[in-house]
Amino acid sequence: MTELKLQSLKKTYGSVAALAGVGLTVPSGSRTAIVGPSGCGKTTLLRLIAGFDTPDDGTIAFDGETVASFEEQVPAHRRNVGIVAQDGCLFPHLTVADNIGFGMKADRATKLAKASELMEMVGLDRAMLSRKPDELSGGQQQRVALARALACRPRLMLLDEPFSALDTGLRAATRKAVSEVLSAAGITTILVTHDQAEALAFADQLAVMRAGNFSQVGAPRQVYARPVDAETAMFLGEAIVLPAVVGQGRADTPLGSLAVDDASYTGKTQVMLRPEQMTLQQSDTGAAVIGEMVFSGSTCEVLVTLEGEGGPSFRLDIPSLSPLASGDRVAISVSGAAHLFR
Amino acid sequence: MSSIADTRAPTVPHRRMPAATSWTLSIAVVVALLSLLPLGFVIWAGIVTGWDTAVQLIFRGRVGELMVNTVLLILITIPICAVLAVTLAWLTERTDLPGARLWSWLAVVPLAVPAFVHSYAWLGLWPGLNGLTAGVSISVVAYFPFLYLPISAAFRLLDPALEDQASSLGLPPFAVFRRVVLPQLRLSLCGGALLIGLHLLSEYGLFAMIRFDTFTTAIIDQFQSTYNGVAAYMLALVLVACCFVLLGLEAALRGRRRYARLGPGVARQVRKVRLGFWKYPALILPLGVAVFSLGIPSLTLGRWLIAGGAEIWRTDEVWLALWQTLVICIIGGIATAAAAVPIAWLSVRRPTPASRFLEGCYYLASSMPGVVIALALVTVTIRVILPLYQTVATIAIAYVIMFLPRALVSLRASIAQVPVELEQAATSLGRSPGNALWSTTVRLAAPGAAAGMALASLGIMNELTATQMLAPNGTRTLAMAFWALTSEIDYAAAAPYAVLMIVFSLPLTLLLHHHSKKIAGR
Ligand SMILES: Nc1ncnc2c1ncn2[C@@H]1O[C@H](COP(=O)(O)OP(=O)(O)O)[C@@H](O)[C@H]1O
Numbered sequence: 049m050t051e052l053k054l055q056s057l058k059k060t061y062g063s064v065a066a067l068a069g070v071g072l073t074v075p076s077g078s079r080t081a082i083v084g085p086s087g088c089g090k091t092t093l094l095r096l097i098a099g100f101d102t103p104d105d106g107t108i109a110f111d112g113e114t115v116a117s118f119e120e121q122v123p124a125h126r127r128n129v130g131i132v133a134q135d136g137c138l139f140p141h142l143t144v145a146d147n148i149g150f151g152m153k154a155d156r157a158t159k160l161a162k163a164s165e166l167m168e169m170v171g172l173d174r175a176m177l178s179r180k181p182d183e184l185s186g187g188q189q190q191r192v193a194l195a196r197a198l199a200c201r202p203r204l205m206l207l208d209e210p211f212s213a214l215d216t217g218l219r220a221a222t223r224k225a226v227s228e229v230l231s232a233a234g235i236t237t238i239l240v241t242h243d244q245a246e247a248l249a250f251a252d253q254l255a256v257m258r259a260g261n262f263s264q265v266g267a268p269r270q271v272y273a274r275p276v277d278a279e280t281a282m283f284l285g286e287a288i289v290l291p292a293v294v295g296q297g298r299a300d301t302p303l304g305s306l307a308v309d310d311a312s313y314t315g316k317t318q319v320m321l322r323p324e325q326m327t328l329q330q331s332d333t334g335a336a337v338i339g340e341m342v343f344s345g346s347t348c349e350v351l352v353t354l355e356g357e358g359g360p361s362f363r364l365d366i367p368s369l370s371p372l373a374s375g376d377r378v379a380i381s382v383s384g385a386a387h388l389f390r
Numbered sequence: 391m392s393s394i395a396d397t398r399a400p401t402v403p404h405r406r407m408p409a410a411t412s413w414t415l416s417i418a419v420v421v422a423l424l425s426l427l428p429l430g431f432v433i434w435a436g437i438v439t440g441w442d443t444a445v446q447l448i449f450r451g452r453v454g455e456l457m458v459n460t461v462l463l464i465l466i467t468i469p470i471c472a473v474l475a476v477t478l479a480w481l482t483e484r485t486d487l488p489g490a491r492l493w494s495w496l497a498v499v500p501l502a503v504p505a506f507v508h509s510y511a512w513l514g515l516w517p518g519l520n521g522l523t524a525g526v527s528i529s530v531v532a533y534f535p536f537l538y539l540p541i542s543a544a545f546r547l548l549d550p551a552l553e554d555q556a557s558s559l560g561l562p563p564f565a566v567f568r569r570v571v572l573p574q575l576r577l578s579l580c581g582g583a584l585l586i587g588l589h590l591l592s593e594y595g596l597f598a599m600i601r602f603d604t605f606t607t608a609i610i611d612q613f614q615s616t617y618n619g620v621a622a623y624m625l626a627l628v629l630v631a632c633c634f635v636l637l638g639l640e641a642a643l644r645g646r647r648r649y650a651r652l653g654p655g656v657a658r659q660v661r662k663v664r665l666g667f668w669k670y671p672a673l674i675l676p677l678g679v680a681v682f683s684l685g686i687p688s689l690t691l692g693r694w695l696i697a698g699g700a701e702i703w704r705t706d707e708v709w710l711a712l713w714q715t716l717v718i719c720i721i722g723g724i725a726t727a728a729a730a731v732p733i734a735w736l737s738v739r740r741p742t743p744a745s746r747f748l749e750g751c752y753y754l755a756s757s758m759p760g761v762v763i764a765l766a767l768v769t770v771t772i773r774v775i776l777p778l779y780q781t782v783a784t785i786a787i788a789y790v791i792m793f794l795p796r797a798l799v800s801l802r803a804s805i806a807q808v809p810v811e812l813e814q815a816a817t818s819l820g821r822s823p824g825n826a827l828w829s830t831t832v833r834l835a836a837p838g839a840a841a842g843m844a845l846a847s848l849g850i851m852n853e854l855t856a857t858q859m860l861a862p863n864g865t866r867t868l869a870m871a872f873w874a875l876t877s878e879i880d881y882a883a884a885a886p887y888a889v890l891m892i893v894f895s896l897p898l899t900l901l902l903h904h905h906s907k908k909i910a911g912r
């Protein structure tokens with residue numbers, strides 16, 4: 049149970065500013081997810097927290113105790129931070145049991161007992177203990193890597209895209225198993241991912257990262273519903289951004305007049321709607337036309353184009369059993385308020 | 391009756407070996423049989439000698455002395471080489487040692503100096519040099535690059551993420567080195583140590599010059615003094631037994647493990663260890679190594695060249711020797727690398743007891759002293775196929791036998807770097823197996839083949855005894871001329887030949903170093 053506090057962390061590689069002054073507080077025992085496109089500095093941030101690299105500027109503190117700053121550096125082996133990387137990073141020359149027991153300070157029998165206990169915890173068969181890492185599947189390797197990190201009772205767990213090498217089904221199952229294990233152990237955790245659904249499902253706190261900085265940090269629901277800008281909005285899921293003239297709590301948009309979530313603003317700006325706020329209704333007097341339709345099982349993705357010159361178009365998922373067809377004219381009704389970008 | 395026929399299990403169709411594999415295997419077997427010719431020859435000689443005479447010749451004080459010498463030489467030289475090579479490789483690859491690149495080149499350059507030229511150089515400074523200490527010292531400077539080269543390449547290939555991972559699990563730096571880095575160097579350590587061990591067993595010139603007796607020098611003494619082969623054959627049998635021991639040890643320690651990285655992801659750039667206070671004191675090691683392995687030869691050769699003046703460059707003789715040496719090196723190098731390809735591929739891709747056995751055959755064959763290989767070939771050509779006596783073909787066969795393991799080590803290492811999945815992916819893209827092999831593994835392992843060829847050519851350039859006995863009439867290579875002149879105590883006249891050997895070995899050595907870096911993806 050450790051609180052992690054980062055203050056204006058900077059790290060530059062040559063001319064690339066991998067981190068440009070990152071600040072973050074992760075409350076003790078909570079789970080934070082960091083999402084961001086590839087190359088935005090997520091791995092760099094975790095490496096600094098783990099102590100593999102030194103920040104150019106800024107501080108890292110565990111429970112108020114500074115572990116990295118301009119003056120001092122606690123080396124990685126004294127930080128007690130567990131890290132599970134994208135490829136698991138198991139030691140190829142050791143068996144699964146020896147991998148798990150690697151960091152433990154105990155005799156062989158204790159290590160073995162603990163290792164099989166951890167194997168059970170991460171949902172693997174004890175019989176695998178004597179195997180070499182290259183005899184395991186990707187998902188199994190990830191779980192062993194987690195067990196290995198847990199074996200040292202870390203004060204902080206860092207997960208760097210641990211599920212990205214796994215296929216979809218396995219991915220959900222492994223993620224669930226991992227998050228259960230971590231909750232049970234009550235370990236402060238940071239999960240890095242570029243999969244927004246994973247982040248939203250996993251986290252107590254969500255940080256969206258862009259080009260070496262956090263563009264927004266907050267509760268997943270809040271960040272999803274009230275993103276700071278269009279780019280952040282798009283990163284967390286499909287968003288329909290419309291030009292608007294706002295006044296007295298309402299916005300005048302191509303979809304008509306909509307309620308907005310910020311009554312204090314007046315002027316020209318943009319508003320955002322999430323697709324789940326919209327419903328399509330077949331109507332000969334409707335303001336929009338359905339274009340291309342892509343069938344994908346339970347849902348159908350449709351392209352909706354608003355009438356008028358240069359009318360905006362956007363994509364929506366509708367139930368695939370819906371009677372709507374390409375070329376149909378539809379009316380759009382909106383539930384809830386539109387989110388306003390200041 | 392019919393019921394019996396009916397209940398019989400259906401015959402399982404024989405799982406056929408892919409054509410590519412069986413062809414490769416056949417070629418490997420033919421090369422192995424050829425390689426084993428000298429060994430077979432010695433065993434045949436042993437049988438002809440008869441049990442009583444053999445026992446009498448093997449279990450005597452002289453053999454005991456030689457055994458003690460050989461064992462001590464190996465037991466002392468290899469650990470020193472290993473510690474030196476690992477430390478040097480770590481300093482040059484993993485730390486901010488000033489001039490790391492230069493030191494890394496300089497650690498490979500001693501390979502360009504023939505072992506007997508090292509002896510010649512040390513004798514130039516300390517004329518009375520002899521015995522075990524001298525043997526070990528000169529062997530270390532002459533042979534440690536055989537360990538430095540694979541270990542520094544392995545250092546470059548190690549995934550630094552594993553070391554990070556270990557330290558996040560609470561291991562202090564030295565423990566990380568011991569528990570994560572060293573085990574991953576094991577393959578290179580074993581391979582390099584074996585190569586050095588085999589060299590120590592079969593080197594003649596280095597030890598003859600400082601009058602340190604090993605089995606090899608004793609065998610050649612026997613031949614030269616008495617022309618009575620029998621005693622020498624028995625010594626060769628003991629030598630073969632030593633070789634068996636080395637091979638067994640290496641096989642036991644090497645284990646079997648893939649070189650290729652686990653999982654996806656790109657290896658991070660290695661973060662260099664800051665030496666801090668030790669930055670400049672640490673220079674003493676590479677500097678000291680360079681002084682002994684390069685400074686001493688330069689000093690002695692320089693002295694003789696100055697003392698000899700222009701007179702020692704009897705140009706027509708020197709250039710003729712150079713030309714003949716180069717032709718022999720190229721022919722032998724290509725033959726050796728080509729002969730090593732089938733077994734290198736088999737031992738990585740289709741490792742079976744048979745492939746391991748074949749590999750063992752090659753090592754065994756190559757560890758036979760040059761003189762025994764040469765004598766076997768001389769005898770066989772004279773008795774069985776006279777037209778081949780003293781031809782280029784015969785001498786090429788001798789080189790293949792002697793230097794195949796050199797080519798094999800680098801070929802095998804580079805084939806192992808290429809994940810087999812790549813080859814399979816190419817097959818699945820519709821290439822025939824042979825074509826898939828060509829377009830993936832062969833292309834990617836080409837640097838390894840080139841390195842193997844360079845290593846073999848290096849060996850050939852510095853080879854003395856077999857060349858002397860097998861070369862077509864009128865051939866006089868640089869090594870032969872050098873040895874003849876030093877035997878006449880004409881050290882000054884010998885110097886130009888040594889210089890030429892070094893000058894021409896040098897590009898090969900540097901090429902080798904370059905390729906070992908390229909294999910590592912830098
Ligand atoms: N060791 C390094 N040397 C040079 N540049 C680096 C290094 N590590 C990361 N970078 C650069 O820093 C940026 C952030 O990288 P990284 O943290 O790995 O991104 P992410 O994990 O979000 O994909 C990238 O532009 C990358 O090229």
Ligand SMILES: [Mg+2]
Pocket residue numbers: 090091092
């Ligand atoms: Mg990353």
